[in-house]
Amino acid sequence: MNNKNRSWDRLVAWARRAPAEPDAEPPFGFAARVVAMAFEREKSEPLWETFSLRALGLASLVVIATMAIHLSSPQVSAYDDIDVVDQAAADLFLP
Amino acid sequence: MPDEEFDLPGCLARVRKSDQAACRDLVNHLYPLVIKIVRSHLPRRSAEEDLAQDIFIKMFSRMHQYQGTVPFPHWVSRIAVTTCIDQLRSQKRRPEYRMADFTEDEAQMLENVSHPGEDTDPVDALSARELVDKMLATLNPKDRTILTLLDLEKHSLAEIASMTGWSITMIKVRAFRARKKLQKSFQELEQKESHE
Numbered sequence: 001m002n003n004k005n006r007s008w009d010r011l012v013a014w015a016r017r018a019p020a021e022p023d024a025e026p027p028f029g030f031a032a033r034v035v036a037m038a039f040e041r042e043k044s045e046p047l048w049e050t051f052s053l054r055a056l057g058l059a060s061l062v063v064i065a066t067m068a069i070h071l072s073s074p075q076v077s078a079y080d081d082i083d084v085v086d087q088a089a090a091d092l093f094l095p
Numbered sequence: 096m097p098d099e100e101f102d103l104p105g106c107l108a109r110v111r112k113s114d115q116a117a118c119r120d121l122v123n124h125l126y127p128l129v130i131k132i133v134r135s136h137l138p139r140r141s142a143e144e145d146l147a148q149d150i151f152i153k154m155f156s157r158m159h160q161y162q163g164t165v166p167f168p169h170w171v172s173r174i175a176v177t178t179c180i181d182q183l184r185s186q187k188r189r190p191e192y193r194m195a196d197f198t199e200d201e202a203q204m205l206e207n208v209s210h211p212g213e214d215t216d217p218v219d220a221l222s223a224r225e226l227v228d229k230m231l232a233t234l235n236p237k238d239r240t241i242l243t244l245l246d247l248e249k250h251s252l253a254e255i256a257s258m259t260g261w262s263i264t265m266i267k268v269r270a271f272r273a274r275k276k277l278q279k280s281f282q283e284l285e286q287k288e289s290h291e
Contacts, residue, residue: 007208007277007278007281008208008230008246008274008277008278008281009246010207010208011204011205011208011223011226011227011230012223012227012246012247014204014207014208014219014220014223015220015223015224015226015227015247016220016247016249017220017223018220018221018223018224019220021134024126024127024130024131025126026122026123026126026130027144030122030126030144030147030148031118031119031120031122031123031126032119033148034122034148034151034152034155035115035118035119035122035155037148037152038118038151038152038155038156039113039115039118041152041156042155042156
């Protein structure tokens, strides 16, 4: 390696000589605040999940009810439309 | 560094039972580790406390995912490193430096590393550290993390793999490319200086 390629190695070697920072102490009240926030979040998540499950259940009921109404209603066959068209064509073109 | 006498398994067992006092003990125990990672990734320290807070909240929310396959501090390190990388990604812009952007001490340090044989006194170590931070800031977040852990903090490849969850091959390849990029930056800085 030439000098330029070693520049980074030399720079970090010097940088490592910089005095290490003393171990940081958490700011006053930091742990209490973090723990309170974590517990608050934990409490709110099951609530959110409960609402999600309820919404899912409600949506499923709506789908089932819609299907039931659809299936119980009188069926209109596509062939009915064809019959009408056939009849109209016959009236127009057949003697 | 975390307290050697701290009963981590016992504390974790109490944390799993939602013991708030144990949770606070765990945060206090791991704070030096987490803040060290945050500081080594973010040269600008404006939001280090907020970021540490995010890391601890993620730690608690994912506690049920910890299987004990890696030491707990390494597992927390992964969360810390990932959170820092996400933060760096959100900053998006990476600086491109010219010689004029460096302080006098940093410029002198750059001259010293480019032209070996000149003595440097211990005070220069701080300038070197500042210059390292600036050079690392030009890299993408993952490369910055790897060179910080590998070259600056002298962690082994296996340790970095454990701390980040990345493969050793990936770490080696990224470190190689990142160093090449830095070498190019050194050359460009010298060229710019000679033109100025």
